[in-house]
Amino acid sequence: MVTLDLKIESMKTKQYRADKVNVITLGCSKNLVDSEQLITQLQGNDYDVAHDSDRKANIIIVNTCGFIDLAKQESIDTILHYAKKKSKGKIDKLYVTGCLSQRYKDQLEEEIPEVDAFFGTMELPNILSKLEADYKHDLVGERWISTPPHYAYLKISEGCNRTCSFCAIPLMRGKHISQPIEALVEQAKALAKKGVKEIMLIAQELTYYGLDLYKKRALPELLEALNAVDGIEWIRLHYAYPSKFPLETLDAIANLPKVCKYLDIPLQHASDNVLKSMKRQITNEETIELIKTIREKVPGIAIRTTFLVGSPGETEADFEFLKAFVQEQKFDRLGVFQYSHEESTSAYELEDDVPEEVKEERAAELMAIQEPISLEINESKVGKTMKVLIDRKEGDFYYGRTEFDSPEVDNEVLIDAEKYYVRIGDFANILIESASEFDLIGKPV
Numbered sequence: 001m002v003t004l005d006l007k008i009e010s011m012k013t014k015q016y017r018a019d020k021v022n023v024i025t026l027g028c029s030k031n032l033v034d035s036e037q038l039i040t041q042l043q044g045n046d047y048d049v050a051h052d053s054d055r056k057a058n059i060i061i062v063n064t065c066g067f068i069d070l071a072k073q074e075s076i077d078t079i080l081h082y083a084k085k086k087s088k089g090k091i092d093k094l095y096v097t098g099c100l101s102q103r104y105k106d107q108l109e110e111e112i113p114e115v116d117a118f119f120g121t122m123e124l125p126n127i128l129s130k131l132e133a134d135y136k137h138d139l140v141g142e143r144w145i146s147t148p149p150h151y152a153y154l155k156i157s158e159g160c161n162r163t164c165s166f167c168a169i170p171l172m173r174g175k176h177i178s179q180p181i182e183a184l185v186e187q188a189k190a191l192a193k194k195g196v197k198e199i200m201l202i203a204q205e206l207t208y209y210g211l212d213l214y215k216k217r218a219l220p221e222l223l224e225a226l227n228a229v230d231g232i233e234w235i236r237l238h239y240a241y242p243s244k245f246p247l248e249t250l251d252a253i254a255n256l257p258k259v260c261k262y263l264d265i266p267l268q269h270a271s272d273n274v275l276k277s278m279k280r281q282i283t284n285e286e287t288i289e290l291i292k293t294i295r296e297k298v299p300g301i302a303i304r305t306t307f308l309v310g311s312p313g314e315t316e317a318d319f320e321f322l323k324a325f326v327q328e329q330k331f332d333r334l335g336v337f338q339y340s341h342e343e344s345t346s347a348y349e350l351e352d353d354v355p356e357e358v359k360e361e362r363a364a365e366l367m368a369i370q371e372p373i374s375l376e377i378n379e380s381k382v383g384k385t386m387k388v389l390i391d392r393k394e395g396d397f398y399y400g401r402t403e404f405d406s407p408e409v410d411n412e413v414l415i416d417a418e419k420y421y422v423r424i425g426d427f428a429n430i431l432i433e434s435a436s437e438f439d440l441i442g443k444p445v
Contacts, residue, residue: 021049021131022057024082025146026075027065029202029238031098032146033155035063038097038124040144045133051146058092060085061127064100066172068340075100083114095119097127099172121173122158140183142190148391150425151198151234151407152191156184156222160204162241164268165279165347166311166339169204176205178213185225192231195425198389199226200236200406207240207249217246227256233427234389236406238264242290243281250297260403261298266306270325271318274311279346284325291329302404304333307366310359311339312350319362326369332377333410334370336363371437378411378435385445388413388430390422398422400430402440413440420444 021042025035035051038061042049050057060082064075075098085091093116101108102120109118119127125135145152159174160167188199201222203209210218226235235258240249242265253259269275272284282290294301307322326334338359341352354362388400391407398415400422405411413430415422422428422444430442 019047019059020055020057021047021059021061022053022055023049023051023061023063024078025052025063026078027063027067027071027099029153029200030155030204031063031065033143033153033202034098034121034124036143036146038063038127039146040139040142041124041128041136042131042133043144044136044139045128045131047131047133059095059131060091060093061095061097064096064098066098066100066103066168068337068342070340072100079108079112079115083112086114095127095130097121097123099169102172103168143187145191145194145196147407148425149195150389150391151200152196153202154184154187154191154199155179155203156201156206157203157209161208162205162281163279163346165277165350166308166342166345168342168345171344173204176208176212178209178211178218180213181218181222181225184222185229188226188229188232192229195231197232197425197427198234198236199232200238201226202238205239205241206237207244207246217249219246220248220252223249223252223256223259227258233258234260234403236260236262236403238406240265242267242287245290247293247297250294253301254298261301262304262404262406263294263298263301264304264406265294268306268308269311269314269318269322270307271314271321274314274318274322277313277347277350278308278311284321288329302332304335304406304410305331306335306337308337308339309362309366310354310356312341312347312352312354314339314354323366323369326366327373330373330377331370332404333374334367335409336366338363374411375435375437378437378440381432381440382435383432385429385431386413386440386442388428388442390415390424390426390428392424393417398424400428411438411440413442415442415444 023035023039025032039049062078065071079096082094086094095117096115097119101118105118117130128135157178159176160170161176270284386402388402390398390400392399396417398417400413420443428444431445432440432442434441
């Protein structure tokens with residue numbers, strides 16, 4: 001836990017203000033969905049509520065992340081920022097929820113007494129009760145969305161039953177709980193009525209979906225049901241676990257027209273030594289076979305993955321093995337995290353023996369290997385016409401994405417706004433004219 005060292009100024013006299021709520025969201029898309037559901041309930045109780053807004057509000061709710069050190073520090077800094085505002089009388093109430101609050105509630109209560117209440121990750125009714133708001137069951141399935149109106153995240157389950165040695169998510173989110181297919185279909189229909197055209201399925205562990213409810217992995221059945229929802233045109237899969245990957249999911253990706261040929265499958269490492277230490281329940285040989293199968297069953301699929309460098313015991317030889325693996329497999333999209341020594345995880349019992357500067361060097365080196373791979377893949381698309389969803393206009397360009405790219409983390413397609421017009425939120429056929437390592441440039445045809 002990060003040590004807190006901030007003196008809060010003495011309380012000033014407050015003036016009465018009509019209640020206005022601002023919900024601040026930190027961390028991943030799963031947190032974002034939680035905030036959207038909270039805002040929906042508050043709006044249903046006639047609260048004037050905004051999200052990540054600069055406007056004045058007298059009630060602040062911070063939805064925190066507790067995943068790694070950098071995320072925890074950002075959450076703490078944000079809480080302290082608003083604690084200081086409260087001490088100056090600029091806000092009336094400060095509430096904290098989310099993963100950091102779930103994990104460190106007792107310590108946070110002691111160190112930041114300016115916060116009026118801390119809540120865990122599954123305590124939405126308790127937050128509402130604190131605000132004298134009712135949990136409205138008729139709003140379940142309805143959701144205010146903070147993303148651009150043409151895409152939204154759909155959380156299909158909560159929690160995780162995996163035991164990866166480095167990961168604290170099960171400590172904060174609990175065991176895996178799937179949402180029923182019927183409920184998810186209703187949510188997708190409600191989103192489609194709002195104009196959402198793309199839904200991104202998210203979970204701590206996507207491929208585990210359904211085991212608790214249906215006693216089998218039911219992701220293919222869910223995809224088939226969502227594929228039938230009118231108005232939804234793209235369905236994207238995030239955070240699939242490689243061990244015991246349900247291969248029938250690949251048939252759904254290949255055969256269902258609305259399911260994007262895209263798979264986010266965090267592999268974390270390639271060395272058997274490190275995979276075993278991470279408790280990933282898969283070997284390098286099995287990983288290679290899985291990637292081969294994915295590409296054979298879904299030709300042209302874009303595979304996004306992430307790797308974790310600097311975990312306890314990762315030797316130079318392990319890292320060299322990972323580098324060679326990345327060079328050989330040529331992933332379409334790749335992200336790198338540096339290991340964070342998280343208390344209460346099984347890896348915390350091991351020595352954090354890779355120096356921070358080495359972790360940074362390894363992360364940079366891995367991304368440097370990926371750059372020419374990304375350029376080669378992007379250059380192969382020059383001269384092709386691709387279906388692009390237009391996300392926004394910024395400066396002199398429109399920005400969109402192909403089915404092979406997810407918002408914020410992947411490539412974008414740039415279209416010169418001074419020469420061409422495309423409508424935000426619509427699909428357009430774009431001829432790719434040039435490419436860089438992480439972007440495509442094209443024109444409508």
